[in-house]
């Protein structure tokens with residue numbers, strides 16, 4: 001398994017932008033130094049409660065593919081863990097590499113994973129919609145789950161089967177009744193948490209990150225379908241494979257990473 005920084009590769013222009021958002025001191029992603037994380041006994045178990053009926057569509061936004069959820073009510077929410085409020089699920093997406101040697105945004109003691117799942121939620125106790133919450137320091141909560149290559153993920157296959165329909169940027173298809181909980185690892189009690197930011201523009205420092213210690217497994221062939229997506233729209237002359245859609249690790253700037261486990 002390669003370590004971050006051991007290789008160079010072509011990056012999508014979007015990620016060749018500012019390494020750190022101007023003035024940012026809580027940027028994401030980061031390298032999680034396990035021995036430097038601080039066990040916090042007050043951290044509660046995470047209690048996601050998702051209604052598959054709120055799943056609405058899947059689309060290619062030119063950075064990743066997003067599975068979107070109806071976030072007009074508190075039907076699919078995340079609470080507990082480090083969170084004081086209810087957070088409403090709005091979408092999930094992934095980041096991955098052109099090879100299985102890299103692709104995740106966060107690293108654990110410099111260890112890279114082939115891909116990383118992000119489940120994005122916004123604080124519905126304090127704000128009335130995502131656009132409002134995304135500008136506030138306690139506005140968002142994102143669950144990160146590492147993916148490793150192994151056995152086929154049966155729950156993921158329903159999603160993989162529909163990806164060819166959103167191959168090009170800005171393509172969208174109806175996608176319903178997908179339970180995002182099937183993508184969580186068996187153990188969601190062990191996690192790291194820290195104050196960070198979105199990893200794609202506008203990079204706002206609004207995110208409580210909750211990174212699962214336990215990974216999930218997907219098959220090589222399932223991840224290969226992710227790589228068949230395109231950054232480019234159907235009209236563009238040159239088609240660019242959607243790979244390496246991750247941001248590089250950002251300075252910790254004195255932040256503490258807490259763990260829910262010893």
Ligand SMILES: NS(=O)(=O)c1nnc(N(Cc2cn(-c3ccccc3)nn2)Cc2cn([C@@H]3O[C@H](CO)[C@@H](O)[C@H](O)[C@H]3O)nn2)s1
Pocket residue numbers: 066068071090091118120130131134142197198199200201202
């Ligand atoms: N790598 S990660 O850190 O996790 C993420 N990186 N980006 C993410 N999202 C995209 C996004 C959009 N905006 C934004 C900011 C200000 C105004 C408008 C949009 N910020 N980040 C998260 C995301 C949000 N959405 C949808 O944004 C709509 C407004 O544009 C909103 O009406 C929907 O309720 C919501 O679902 N999609 N993605 S997360």
Ligand SMILES: [Zn+2]
Pocket residue numbers: 093094095118199
């Ligand atoms: Zn993400």
